[in-house]
Amino acid sequence: MFVVFLLFILGDWTLSKGAPAPISKEIFVNPQGGPGVYTRIQDAINQGVPGNNNGWVLINVAPGLIGPWVRACRENVTVPPDKPYVYLKGHQKSTTIVAWRTSGWNLWEATLMVLADNFIAQRITFKNTFNLDGGNVVKPAVAVSVHGDKNSFYRCAFIGVQDTLFDATGRHFFRSCYIEGAVDFIFGTGTSQYQACTINATGYGFITAQNRDTPDGPSGFVFKFTRVIGNGPTYLGRAYGPYSRVLFYKSTLPGCVEPKGWDPWHFVGHE
Numbered sequence: 534m535f536v537v538f539l540l541f542i543l544g545d546w547t548l549s550k551g552a553p554a555p556i557s558k559e560i561f562v563n564p565q566g567g568p569g570v571y572t573r574i575q576d577a578i579n580q581g582v583p584g585n586n587n588g589w590v591l592i593n594v595a596p597g598l599i600g601p602w603v604r605a606c607r608e609n610v611t612v613p614p615d616k617p618y619v620y621l622k623g624h625q626k627s628t629t630i631v632a633w634r635t636s637g638w639n640l641w642e643a644t645l646m647v648l649a650d651n652f653i654a655q656r657i658t659f660k661n662t663f664n665l666d667g668g669n670v671v672k673p674a675v676a677v678s679v680h681g682d683k684n685s686f687y688r689c690a691f692i693g694v695q696d697t698l699f700d701a702t703g704r705h706f707f708r709s710c711y712i713e714g715a716v717d718f719i720f721g722t723g724t725s726q727y728q729a730c731t732i733n734a735t736g737y738g739f740i741t742a743q744n745r746d747t748p749d750g751p752s753g754f755v756f757k758f759t760r761v762i763g764n765g766p767t768y769l770g771r772a773y774g775p776y777s778r779v780l781f782y783k784s785t786l787p788g789c790v791e792p793k794g795w796d797p798w799h800f801v802g803h804e
């Protein structure tokens with residue numbers, strides 16, 4: 534449980550220095566409407582992305598135009614498994630916000646759910662507002678659920694309280710992202726690297742709940758050059774499986790991190 538490992542190989546897909554693949558199609562989303570644009574991201578995916586496509590489709594999401602210069606798309610978005618090679622690009626994560634409110638507990642009701650391989654999101658904030666509205670008992674409320682392979686997020690934000698980011702299955706890469714929550718807010722069985730990200734622990738809880746369930750399984754979370762901030766007190770993680778594996782490497786940890794570091798949860802005696 535919580536094995537510290539020094540070599541973490543995601544595969545050549547994160548290391549390739551070759552020329553980027555060309556964009557085969559470019560489409561636009563703007564809730565204000567306009568000629569030739571979609572008003573919802575889901576419509577752009579459903580109608581603008583060909584099924585089983587093998588060329589990158591760039592979906593440009595417009596920045597905010599209504600006060601205070603911040604626009605939130607009130608929708609939940611699913612990228613189905615037969616729509617790979619989707620590149621979802623916002624203007625800035627402070628101005629391009631996709632927000633949804635779920636009732637909690639259902640991990641399939643995320644603001645964004647990616648079921649396809651080869652997905653990229655850039656400069657967008659994904660938010661689940663269920664636990665942010667006030668007055669509710671805190672429940673799992675997923676902002677992003679990532680199930681595809683070779684999924685990447687650059688300069689995105691993930692905002693919630695409990696179970697913010699479901700790093701479910703597959704190889705995933707997060708670069709210069711902001712992730713906010715309190716309880717198990719990065720969880721799942723993904724094989725993922727978080728590089729130069731900011732992790733904001735907003736209250737008592739656990740940053741990770743990683744769920745590797747076999748001793749030779751490939752999954753694990755690596756946080757590299759990560760900055761942890763927040764109030765806490767918080768643990769770096771608790772074991773969601775008997776062989777949970779998380780590594781913080783050359784990262785900045787504040788005083789709100791419990792000195793113990795890790796909580797064995799249901800696996801006391803298996804440390």
